[in-house]
Amino acid sequence: MTVLYGKLIFRRNRFAAEVDVAGQTALAHVPNSGRMEELFVAGAQVVLRPAPEGSGRKTAFDLTAIAYAGRWVGVDSRVPPSMVVEAWRTGVLDAFAAYDNVRREVQYGRSRLDLLFSGAPGLAYVEAKSVNLVEDGLALFPDAPTPRGARHLLELRDAVREGHRAAVCFVVQRDGPRVLRAYAEKDPLFAETLASVTREGVEAYAIACETTPEGSIPIRLVPVEA
Numbered sequence: 001m002t003v004l005y006g007k008l009i010f011r012r013n014r015f016a017a018e019v020d021v022a023g024q025t026a027l028a029h030v031p032n033s034g035r036m037e038e039l040f041v042a043g044a045q046v047v048l049r050p051a052p053e054g055s056g057r058k059t060a061f062d063l064t065a066i067a068y069a070g071r072w073v074g075v076d077s078r079v080p081p082s083m084v085v086e087a088w089r090t091g092v093l094d095a096f097a098a099y100d101n102v103r104r105e106v107q108y109g110r111s112r113l114d115l116l117f118s119g120a121p122g123l124a125y126v127e128a129k130s131v132n133l134v135e136d137g138l139a140l141f142p143d144a145p146t147p148r149g150a151r152h153l154l155e156l157r158d159a160v161r162e163g164h165r166a167a168v169c170f171v172v173q174r175d176g177p178r179v180l181r182a183y184a185e186k187d188p189l190f191a192e193t194l195a196s197v198t199r200e201g202v203e204a205y206a207i208a209c210e211t212t213p214e215g216s217i218p219i220r221l222v223p224v225e226a
Contacts (some may be wrong), residue, residue, distance in 0.1 A: 002060070004192045011040045017063055019046055024102050029059040032077040035144045036132055039073055045156060047072070047213045056182045062065045065173075073132055074173030074211045080128035081114040083171045085217035087207050088117070093169070095205065096124060111156045117165075124165035131170050132208070137178035139206060141170055142187050150193040157197040166196070167203035167221070170224065173216050180206035181225045199226040 009018040009025065014201040017040070019028045028048055046119065048061035064076045085102055101120035106116040108125055115126040116219035131141045142149060156166035168179050182191035198204055207214040 001195065002050055003113065004050070005224070006046050006048050008040060008042060008044045008046050008063075008066070010042055016059060017046075019048065019061070019063065021048065021061075026060045028061040028063040029057070030063050032075045032130065032132075033144070034075075034077070034130070034132060036066075036075060036144065037143075039068050039075065043066065049162060062214075064210060068174075071174055071176070072211045072213060073145075074130075074209070075132055076173075077130040078226045079173065079216060080130045080169070080171035082172075082193065083207060083209060083216060083218050084115060084126060084128045084169045088167075090218065092207065092218045092220060093205060095167075095203065096126075099124060106126045109158055111152055111155045113152065113155060122164060123159075124167065125156060125159045126167050126169055127156060128171055131172040131177075131180065132174065133183070134172065134174060134177050137176060139170070139172045139177035139180040139208075140183040140186075141180065142183060142190060145187045145192055149187075151191045153190070153193045153197045153202065156202045157200050160197075160201040165203070166201075167205060168203070170206040171218070172206060172208045172222070173190045173211050175210055177206065177208050177222050179225055194226050 006021040011017045043068040047065035103116045115135045117124040129137035159166040170187040184191035206222045
């Protein structure tokens, strides 16, 4: 897939940003509702992918990564489920090694959860979350309140209560994290819910990725402090 480079002019709203591409101003889709205030700074170099031909979109590009502090940070929140599957296939996420199959976008309760692993051990429901914020080796999620995220955690808890496995996987789309923690200052409800559901058996994993303009690759797990 074609990769282009540009510079950020400003973020117009949660899902759109104006960018400079070879001296021309264009509108890019931001596939992430997080605030990411430390990343979206005027003049930052960005990675862009052209919108599909004939899509009829108002945005000419998808903004998929931003240069920050000498590294690339992936900002596409559609990527984490694929990273979890890749981590499973390559052995990075060895907790699910005994499962043979995986399905995407599975209805459970009032939510559509990202993944469902199946095999000899039974069923394992997994929700994947995109993480972009890392401060001094501490990865933090979320960077803005996410009632939907808390609801997903409760759905995972219900799956455990019904006898299944369930896990939340935080996918850190940049290098450098040593540990992941819920960002209670930004979203106390999510932090409280994560602590509560993990006590009831919901598993929590954090996957650190190596991110380049071409995309992210899962490379290792880091501890989660719930």
